[in-house]
Amino acid sequence: MYDKISPCQTGSAITYKDGQPIVPDNPIIPFIRGDGTGVDIWPAAQKVIDSAVQYAYGADRSISWFKIYAGDEACEKYGTYQYLPQDTLNAIKEYGIAIKGPLTTPVGGGIRSLNVALRQINDLYACVRPCKYYPGTPSPHKTPEKLDVIVYRENTEDIYLGIEWPKGSEVAEKLITLLNQDLIPATPEHGKKQIPLDAGIGIKPISKTGSQRLVRRAIQHALRLPKSKQMVTLVHKGNIMKYTEGAFRDWGYELATTEFRAECITERESWILSNKEQNPDITLEENARAIEPGYDALTPEKQAKVIQEVENVLNSIWDSHGQGQWQDKVMVNDRIADSIFQQIQTRPAEYSILATMNLNGDYLSDAAAAMVGGLGMGPGANIGDTCAIFEATHGTAPKHAGLDRVNPGSVILSGVMMLEYMGWQEAADLIKKGISDAIANREVTYDLARMMTPPVEPPLKCSEFAEAIIKYFS
Ligand SMILES: NC(=O)C1=CN([C@@H]2O[C@H](COP(=O)(O)OP(=O)(O)OC[C@H]3O[C@@H](n4cnc5c(N)ncnc54)[C@H](OP(=O)(O)O)[C@@H]3O)[C@@H](O)[C@H]2O)C=CC1
Numbered sequence: 001m002y003d004k005i006s007p008c009q010t011g012s013a014i015t016y017k018d019g020q021p022i023v024p025d026n027p028i029i030p031f032i033r034g035d036g037t038g039v040d041i042w043p044a045a046q047k048v049i050d051s052a053v054q055y056a057y058g059a060d061r062s063i064s065w066f067k068i069y070a071g072d073e074a075c076e077k078y079g080t081y082q083y084l085p086q087d088t089l090n091a092i093k094e095y096g097i098a099i100k101g102p103l104t105t106p107v108g109g110g111i112r113s114l115n116v117a118l119r120q121i122n123d124l125y126a127c128v129r130p131c132k133y134y135p136g137t138p139s140p141h142k143t144p145e146k147l148d149v150i151v152y153r154e155n156t157e158d159i160y161l162g163i164e165w166p167k168g169s170e171v172a173e174k175l176i177t178l179l180n181q182d183l184i185p186a187t188p189e190h191g192k193k194q195i196p197l198d199a200g201i202g203i204k205p206i207s208k209t210g211s212q213r214l215v216r217r218a219i220q221h222a223l224r225l226p227k228s229k230q231m232v233t234l235v236h237k238g239n240i241m242k243y244t245e246g247a248f249r250d251w252g253y254e255l256a257t258t259e260f261r262a263e264c265i266t267e268r269e270s271w272i273l274s275n276k277e278q279n280p281d282i283t284l285e286e287n288a289r290a291i292e293p294g295y296d297a298l299t300p301e302k303q304a305k306v307i308q309e310v311e312n313v314l315n316s317i318w319d320s321h322g323q324g325q326w327q328d329k330v331m332v333n334d335r336i337a338d339s340i341f342q343q344i345q346t347r348p349a350e351y352s353i354l355a356t357m358n359l360n361g362d363y364l365s366d367a368a369a370a371m372v373g374g375l376g377m378g379p380g381a382n383i384g385d386t387c388a389i390f391e392a393t394h395g396t397a398p399k400h401a402g403l404d405r406v407n408p409g410s411v412i413l414s415g416v417m418m419l420e421y422m423g424w425q426e427a428a429d430l431i432k433k434g435i436s437d438a439i440a441n442r443e444v445t446y447d448l449a450r451m452m453t454p455p456v457e458p459p460l461k462c463s464e465f466a467e468a469i470i471k472y473f474s
Pocket residue numbers: 037101102103104105106115374375376391392393394395396397398399406407408409410447
């Protein structure tokens with residue numbers, strides 16, 4: 001089954017039942033070291049994870065690491081341009097869970113992202129990136145402790161599908177001509193718009209299936225959170241991209257109010273119900289006016305639609321969700337993407353799970369990580385129904401590569417997510433304690449050291465930070 005690698009002699013594979021991993025006491029877990037700073041970070045992360053498992057379970061549990069290859073290391077082993085060998089794909093499929101360091105993607109030409117390819121090939125449709133504050137972490141934000149969000153990023157479609165053509169290529173010109181001469185004129189809403197002939201063209205598919213399976217996972221996750229954090233915000237730019245990003249929002253609400261009807265309340269429904277709770281005699285029209293800004297300026301048809309919406313909500317969920325019962329449900333709301341970037345800064349405590357499409361999620365997860373200490377503290381998981389790959393939010397940070405200086409925290413925290421996913425909570429908790437204590441004692445790498453007051457000098461090396469975390473297990 002494998003060409004140039006040999007699976008571990010001890011241990012067995014993680015399997016899946018109904019989307020949940022079944023984890024033996026000695027799982028074989030494939031790992032990709034990664035390019036750039038992967039050479040520094042991965043050994044540090046592996047050491048911390050192994051120490052935590054050993055400390056928590058003694059001889060009862062251990063991980064058998066299976067080294068697999070991608071990126072530069074794969075080309076060295078498998079030959080030129082062999083960035084993602086079949087061996088690697090086979091191992092991930094066979095063993096069900098993998099963890100990886102970052103992999104380089106060139107800008108402009110060159111290979112397409114290996115990171116994205118791994119997600120698409122394994123159908124890891126939910127990219128889960130928690131951004132939570134560890135006390136003592138320096139932050140550019142005044143109240144970083146108020147931010148505790150999880151970005152749920154759709155991971156398989158959107159422009160990351162990589163279907164695009166460069167300016168001047170035969171297909172781009174053909175497509176532009178077809179659009180300009182045929183499809184755009186045949187669509188009245190597009191008027192006389194035309195695409196410049198010297199445009200590159202990219203395709204942004206957002207499907208109902210892809211959107212709803214992501215939102216489904218986000219709602220399921222919200223249901224496992226404490227009541228005060230049971231919120232899912234659908235983040236989109238649906239005012240501009242109506243049939244892709246706008247549709248994502250609509251499909252999200254549709255799912256919440258059908259499949260999760262008993263468990264969810266939308267923000268608008270909550271306004272309708274609470275208006276009636278505060279004033280049992282409120283008319284449908286008064287209620288409609290209260291929930292719809294600019295109601296009086298609407299056409300009679302649009303006003304009738306809002307009134308109908310109020311009536312439908314009261315008829316369908318007053319008994320199950322009214323009289324305050326909605327306050328115990330998962331709150332599903334939506335925000336326009338540009339606005340959420342300022343909302344997490346100005347009103348961080350009001351958000352919990354941010355469910356969004358691929359590009360928005362990519363941007364948002366870096367921005368949210370910055371608020372709680374930077375990319376050195378941003379873990380992530382790519383989750384599907386029969387496979388999961390854990391990796392940091394950050395990339396290869398090439399200027400720091402090989403210097404033993406970057407923060408391994410993101411990959412270590414991705415390891416924490418992996419341990420939690422495996423149900424090895426004791427080991428995960430030990431690492432979280434180790435990180436908290438190391439930061440509280442100002443034992444940190446350069447990125448956190450430079451933001452502390454006074455700055456920590458000299459900062460710990462990458463490998464020393466791992467040692468410090470392990471030291472604080474006891
Ligand atoms: N999943 C993946 O594997 C990803 C891969 N990439 C790829 O990585 C490459 C480099 O991308 P780039 O845009 O530079 O983004 P990076 O995330 O690699 O780095 C940007 C900056 O973030 C900070 N940073 C990143 N990692 C750490 C860390 N572990 N500890 C402390 N600070 C850190 C550094 O800031 P400073 O220098 O200011 O201290 C660094 O210069 C590209 O090829 C990109 O495609 C990008 C994202 C994800």
